[in-house]
Amino acid sequence: MESEEIPTQQIIDKLRQTLEPRIGIADSVMFARENSAIARDEDDEDIALLKTGFDIYNVPITSYQRQLGSAVIAVRKIVRKLLRPVLERQVIYNFANTRVVQTLSRQLQKLQENQQNLEIKIVSEFSGCLPEVKAQLETQQQAIANFQSEIEEIKAVQQQQTAILEMIAAQLGDRSPSNIKNDPK
Structure with a gap:
């Protein structure tokens, strides 16, 4: 049985398309995607998604039902008020995780830059000694x-x-x- 390559990027894009309208971050993610020249790679896009989607409390409440729409919205608002303490704690947790991931990402980028600089330095230092060593x-x-x-x-x-x-x-x-x-x- 041959193993098939999993289309990871397609799955991620499909999940984003599905989840973005539900959690109210479609506009900001589209803005982030338009400015992808600024973003270095997919990790930066994911961090942008975390930044814009960490606040799950202030999600717009909508209903697609014409007849019961106002009742559904009222019930959702009541449920939101009941869940406020839990949702606020989750928002704080999401925000902290977003900051940690962003900090780790910056540190990783710095480490990668340092590694590249060290490799260049080592190559330049040893290239002068190479004839002697040979x-x-x-x-x-x-x-x-x-x-x-x-x-x-x-x-x-x-x-x-x-x-x-x-x-x-x-x-x-x-x-x-x-x-x-x-x-x-």
């Missing part, structure tokens, strides 16, 4: 190659000496003490 690496690589060739030579000499010692041991093995006494030399 020369040192080549010198060390040449020294390693020389050591390896010397090790190979030593191994070859060691093998020759081992072979000579084996020959001597074999010859000495042929000359046992009884053979040496009978030897006319």
Whole structure:
């Protein structure tokens, strides 16, 4: 089964279109979208949405029913008054969260700028040292190659000496003490 890519941006746009008229922020979001040249990216748009939509208490009360419209609006106003303490606490909470997100976003942007500056600084500092480092690496690589060739030579000499010692041991093995006494030399 192939995994399909989820159209995240389309889902976000659809949710915004659906929710904006309900919570009374359509005009301000449209204004923010028109000024998207000022906004850096989608995160800034989301922060703008948070800023304009944190006040859930002062949402316009409307009704799309012609006959019962005034009654529905009156009931909604009564419910709003009953829920006022809860809604006010939610508005305060939403406002605080909006400020925190905005602060974190600014800090993140500063950190990203600092990281880019540091990367540029590191590249510029090390680009001047690069020829020296390359020369040192080549010198060390040449020294390693020389050591390896010397090790190979030593191994070859060691093998020759081992072979000579084996020959001597074999010859000495042929000359046992009884053979040496009978030897006319």
